[in-house]
Amino acid sequence: MSKREVLFTSLSPDLFNPLIKNRQPIMVYQVVPLSHYYITEPEKRSKYVTFKWDLLYNIFETADRVWIEALPTPEGSLIQGSKNVTPFSQRVLDACSIFTNTEVIYLQKVKTRDNLRPHRHRSxxxxxxxxxxxxxxxxxxxxxxxxxxxxxxxxxxxxxxxxxxxxxxxxxxxxxxxxxxxxxxxxxxxxxxxxxxxxxxxxxxxxxxxxxxxxxxxxxxxxxxxxxxxxxxxxxxxxxxxxxxxxxxxxxxxxxxxxxx
Missing domain, CATH: 3.30.530 (Alpha-D-Glucose-1,6-Bisphosphate; Chain A, domain 4)
Incomplete structure (x- = not known):
C-alpha cells in the first residue's frame, strides 16, 4: 500500500503538478503567512498551509509522511524572543507527528518565515x-x-x-x-x-x-x-x-x- 505523502514548500503547488502526475499520491501545500491564509477565499485555501495548530494537525492526521522544505512559523509586526520562533515551530510539527503517528522529514535547507515575505499587519x-x-x-x-x-x-x-x-x-x-x-x-x-x-x-x-x-x-x-x-x-x-x-x-x-x- 502506497503512503500518502505531503510536502510543505515555499513554491506554488502548481509547479509540482507535472512532477507528481501518475506518481504515488502527494499533496503539496504552499507555506503562507496567517494573514494571507485568512484573506484567501475558503474554497482556495486547500493548497495553502500556515502556522495554525488545528490546520497543521488535520494535515498530519491524513498523511503518512510529511516533508518540510519550508517551515510554517508565526509572524508579527512585533516579535519577542525571535530566536525561539524556529525551534518552537519545529517542536509544534514534532508534536503533530507524535500525536498522529506520522513521519516528518526536514529537508537539508529548510526555509522559515524569515525567507518568506510576511503581510504587514499589527500583530x-x-x-x-x-x-x-x-x-x-x-x-x-x-x-x-x-x-x-x-x-x-x-x-x-x-x-x-x-x-x-x-x-x-x-x-x-x-x-x-x-x-x-x-x-x-x-x-x-x-x-x-x-x-x-x-x-x-x-x-x-x-x-x-x-x-x-x-x-x-x-x-x-x-x-x-x-x-x-x-x-x-x-x-x-x-x-x-x-x-x-x-x-x-x-x-x-x-x-x-x-x-x-
Missing part, C-alpha cells in the same frame, strides 16, 4: 523557552501560569482556569472587567496545551477568527510558552510602550519561576 508573537526542573505536562504548566498571575500582579489581575477556558479579569470596585478570555482548542495533548484568544478588553473584537493563540509546549526538559498572532486593542504606538513590554516582563518573571523552583 504580536512572543515566544519563550525555559528549562524545566521537574517532570510535568503542558496542561499543568498552563494551570500553574494562570494561578501564578494574581500573585505577580499583586491581586490586580484575577484569573479563572477550567478544563475548557481561561479568563483574566481586573477588579474595579465591585465589578470585574474581562481582560482576556481564551478558549481551549483541539486537539489537546500531553505535551501541547493550546488556547485561542476569543475576546476581552485587551484584544480586538473577534468574530469567527481568533485574535491570537496562547500555547504551552513541552519538548524533553524544556517548556515553550507562545503568544502568537495576537492582535491588541490598543493603538499600536501605545501598545509598544505599555502592554507589549509588560507582557515581556511577566514572561521573564515566569521563566525565572520555572527555572529556579
Amino acid at each position: 504580536v508573537t512572543s515566544i519563550q523557552s525555559m528549562k524545566l526542573t521537574k517532570t510535568t505536562d503542558a496542561n499543568e504548566c498552563a494551570q500553574d501560569y494562570i494561578n501564578w498571575l494574581p500573585t505577580v500582579t499583586r491581586g490586580l489581575v484575577q484569573t479563572t482556569f477550567t478544563t475548557c477556558s481561561i479568563e483574566m479579569n481586573i477588579r474595579l470596585g465591585k465589578s470585574h472587567i474581562t481582560l482576556l478570555r481564551l478558549t481551549r482548542t483541539q486537539p489537546f495533548t500531553e505535551n501541547l496545551a493550546s488556547y485561542a484568544v476569543t475576546e476581552g478588553l485587551l484584544t480586538k473584537s473577534a468574530t469567527k477568527i481568533p485574535t491570537g493563540y496562547f500555547q504551552f509546549l513541552i519538548h524533553r526538559q524544556h517548556l515553550f510558552t507562545a503568544l502568537t498572532h495576537f492582535q491588541p486593542a490598543l493603538w499600536w504606538p501605545i501598545y509598544r510602550c505599555t502592554q507589549g513590554p509588560i507582557h515581556a516582563l511577566v514572561m521573564h518573571l515566569y521563566k525565572k519561576r520555572i527555572e529556579t523552583r
Whole structure:
C-alpha cells in the first residue's frame, strides 16, 4: 500500500503538478503567512498551509509522511524572543507527528518565515523557552501560569482556569472587567496545551477568527510558552510602550519561576 505523502514548500503547488502526475499520491501545500491564509477565499485555501495548530494537525492526521522544505512559523509586526520562533515551530510539527503517528522529514535547507515575505499587519508573537526542573505536562504548566498571575500582579489581575477556558479579569470596585478570555482548542495533548484568544478588553473584537493563540509546549526538559498572532486593542504606538513590554516582563518573571523552583 502506497503512503500518502505531503510536502510543505515555499513554491506554488502548481509547479509540482507535472512532477507528481501518475506518481504515488502527494499533496503539496504552499507555506503562507496567517494573514494571507485568512484573506484567501475558503474554497482556495486547500493548497495553502500556515502556522495554525488545528490546520497543521488535520494535515498530519491524513498523511503518512510529511516533508518540510519550508517551515510554517508565526509572524508579527512585533516579535519577542525571535530566536525561539524556529525551534518552537519545529517542536509544534514534532508534536503533530507524535500525536498522529506520522513521519516528518526536514529537508537539508529548510526555509522559515524569515525567507518568506510576511503581510504587514499589527500583530504580536512572543515566544519563550525555559528549562524545566521537574517532570510535568503542558496542561499543568498552563494551570500553574494562570494561578501564578494574581500573585505577580499583586491581586490586580484575577484569573479563572477550567478544563475548557481561561479568563483574566481586573477588579474595579465591585465589578470585574474581562481582560482576556481564551478558549481551549483541539486537539489537546500531553505535551501541547493550546488556547485561542476569543475576546476581552485587551484584544480586538473577534468574530469567527481568533485574535491570537496562547500555547504551552513541552519538548524533553524544556517548556515553550507562545503568544502568537495576537492582535491588541490598543493603538499600536501605545501598545509598544505599555502592554507589549509588560507582557515581556511577566514572561521573564515566569521563566525565572520555572527555572529556579
